[in-house]
Amino acid sequence: xxxxxxxFSYVVTNLARFIRPNEITFSGVNSSMPMLACLMAxxxxxxxxxxxxxxxxxxxxxxxxxxxSSDPVLAENTASIFDNEDFYDLCTRGRMDLTFxxxxxxxxxxxxxxxxxxxxxxxxxxxxxxxxxxxxxxxxKRACTWRxxxxxxxxxxxxxxxxxxxxxxxxxxxxxxxxxxxxxxALDSWHPESSLEEVRERTGFAxxxxxxxxxxxxxxxxxxALRSLDPHGHFERDAAVSMRIAAQAAP
Amino acid sequence: MPSGFKFASKNISLVELVSKVPNGASLxxxxxxLHRGPFAFVRELIRQKKTxxxxxxxxxxxxxxxxCRAGIVKKVRAGIVAMEGNFGLAPxxxxxxxxxxxxxxxxxxxxxxxxxxAAAYGVPFQPCGGLQGSDIPAINGWKKMDDPYGQGEPVWxxxxxxxxxxxxxxxxxxxxxxxxVYGTSHWDRIMSRSAKSVLVTAEKLVEDQIFTDQPxxxxxxxxxxxxxxIVPQGAWPGSCWPYYEIDYPAVEGYxxxxxxxxxxxxxxxxxxxxxxxxx
Numbered sequence: 001x002x003x004x005x006x007x008f009s010y011v012v013t014n015l016a017r018f019i020r021p022n023e024i025t026f027s028g029v030n031s032s033m034p035m036l037a038c039l040m041a042x043x044x045x046x047x048x049x050x051x052x053x054x055x056x057x058x059x060x061x062x063x064x065x066x067x068x069s070s071d072p073v074l075a076e077n078t079a080s081i082f083d084n085e086d087f088y089d090l091c092t093r094g095r096m097d098l099t100f101x102x103x104x105x106x107x108x109x110x111x112x113x114x115x116x117x118x119x120x121x122x123x124x125x126x127x128x129x130x131x132x133x134x135x136x137x138x139x140x141k142r143a144c145t146w147r148x149x150x151x152x153x154x155x156x157x158x159x160x161x162x163x164x165x166x167x168x169x170x171x172x173x174x175x176x177x178x179x180x181x182x183x184x185x186a187l188d189s190w191h192p193e194s195s196l197e198e199v200r201e202r203t204g205f206a207x208x209x210x211x212x213x214x215x216x217x218x219x220x221x222x223x224x225a226l227r228s229l230d231p232h233g234h235f236e237r238d239a240a241v242s243m244r245i246a247a248q249a250a251p
Numbered sequence: 252m253p254s255g256f257k258f259a260s261k262n263i264s265l266v267e268l269v270s271k272v273p274n275g276a277s278l279x280x281x282x283x284x285l286h287r288g289p290f291a292f293v294r295e296l297i298r299q300k301k302t303x304x305x306x307x308x309x310x311x312x313x314x315x316x317x318x319c320r321a322g323i324v325k326k327v328r329a330g331i332v333a334m335e336g337n338f339g340l341a342p343x344x345x346x347x348x349x350x351x352x353x354x355x356x357x358x359x360x361x362x363x364x365x366x367x368x369a370a371a372y373g374v375p376f377q378p379c380g381g382l383q384g385s386d387i388p389a390i391n392g393w394k395k396m397d398d399p400y401g402q403g404e405p406v407w408x409x410x411x412x413x414x415x416x417x418x419x420x421x422x423x424x425x426x427x428x429x430x431x432v433y434g435t436s437h438w439d440r441i442m443s444r445s446a447k448s449v450l451v452t453a454e455k456l457v458e459d460q461i462f463t464d465q466p467x468x469x470x471x472x473x474x475x476x477x478x479x480x481i482v483p484q485g486a487w488p489g490s491c492w493p494y495y496e497i498d499y500p501a502v503e504g505y506x507x508x509x510x511x512x513x514x515x516x517x518x519x520x521x522x523x524x525x526x527x528x529x530x
Contacts, residue, residue: 029284029310029331029333029335030333054283054435055435056435067337068284068285068286068336069335070283070284070286070335071286071336071490071496071497072286072490072492072493075434075435075492081435081436083435083437084360084435084438085364085438088360091380091381092361092379092380092381093380111384115357115387120357120386120390122351124349125349126345126348126349126355127340128331128340128341129331129358130331130359131330131360132330132359132360132361134359134387135359135362135381136381138383138384139381162384162385163385163386163387164359164384164385165383165384165385166383166384238337
């Protein structure tokens with residue numbers, strides 16, 4: 001294998017690495033990469049966990065991998081339907097071990113803006129909204145997020161609007177993995193083809209990197225699991241993740 | 252007037268069903284994003300040129316977008332709005348909010364459910380977990396209460412939300428209007444319990460015995476349903492499990508341009524339109 005790790009695989013694999021044995025783990029709407037991470041963890045690791053999703057599936061075995069992360073195929077071969085009210089209630093009563101939640105902007109405390117760019121009352125851009133975030137981020141045991149763009153406009157010092165508070169446990173971008181430590185996001189590792197300097201240069205908030213190191217390359221079972229979910233690279237092409245957008249030259 | 256809907260002839264045409272909705276009504280729409288939404292009903296709202304509608308749904312997408320595109324929405328209460336399935340933001344919704352043509356009451360999905368639960372439970376407000384540190388409660392003027400029993404942390408309380416109608420697209424109904432859905436019910440159950448009336452479109456009309464053999468499969472009992480219409484492909488271009496999947500080319504066509512012509516072509520191509528044109 002060449003020494004190249006695609007940013008798409010980097011994000012999905014590092015999301016999967018947040019999943020732990022036997023824990024209740026949830027993936028939601030608008031969340032193709034966490035959906036792939038959850039399905040990948042089922043195939044890549046020699047332990048199992050409890051996978052629930054927004055389609056109502058409980059440890060489903062979908063016959064195909066859908067474009068929509070809320071597609072009903074994600075409830076195929078499930079023995080029960082755990083529906084929308086159920087998984088929110090599970091979370092607010094403190095029994096959601098891990099949930100994946102989207103974010104447009106993330107600050108150094110791991111809060112999220114999913115609502116607007118600009119002023120809420122006169123938005124420059126009206127964003128989708130946080131869905132479960134404002135309720136799930138403070139009540140889940142752990143919540144993790146991902147951004148396919150790592151820049152000072154996505155990883156910000158100050159959010160335009162704080163849709164959700166509570167502090168992400170983990171944040172994955174195409175070049176870095178952050179983990180919460182003492183109430184702040186700290187750099188855990190960087191893409192082995194990036195660098196600590198590049199992560200600092202492209203991040204809007206200050207962070208501790210005292211224990212950070214290059215991210216471990218994917219294992220053969222991680223590579224095989226993701227390939228089995230996306231054998232023709234459709235998801236990878238659709239996601240169109242790059243390590244650097246046009247304005248971000250390699251250092 | 253009795254509290255339930257018990258009469259024959261609940262089975263009416265889609266045109267008649269939609270004509271029960273007055274201008275300015277509040278509608279809770281079932282389903283989620285591109286899945287089992289009452290989309291034929293939504294398109295008929297546009298054809299009938301309704302005005303000033305209030306739309307209530309935790310995760311609307313195609314439905315709120317096409318209603319905003321047609322200019323018949325006044326207010327939306329929602330938790331997350333997107334087309335999903337790789338289609339990104341809902342462009343006509345986004346334009347309507349940014350230009351302030353449509354008023355947004357931004358929720359977390361669970362706060363909207365809490366408001367619906369308050370109405371369903373017959374109480375003026377409902378506590379909702381979470382929300383600590385979020386800017387959402389302040390923009391909505393929501394209040395936080397101490398636990399009157401002194402045992403727990405303070406909680407936010409969400410005022411009751413009672414839609415005029417819950418609009419549900421179902422897999423099956425029987426002649427009385429009992430309702431069945433397959434797979435997840437999304438938020439359809441709490442919508443049906445919180446609304447003043449329920450209007451249903453369904454893929455199929457089935458024999459009574461299908462329901463009486465497995466009554467626990469019934470999501471909504473007939474007495475809560477004011478009327479229904481049999482509309483095959485009524486969730487098009489979305490999915491209706493297990494009958495059909497998302498029609499991605501049709502959604503792409505809808506998204507290809509914001510021009511009125513594209514909207515018109517899309518409305519003409521809808522299956523319920525083809526059905527009626529054959530009559």
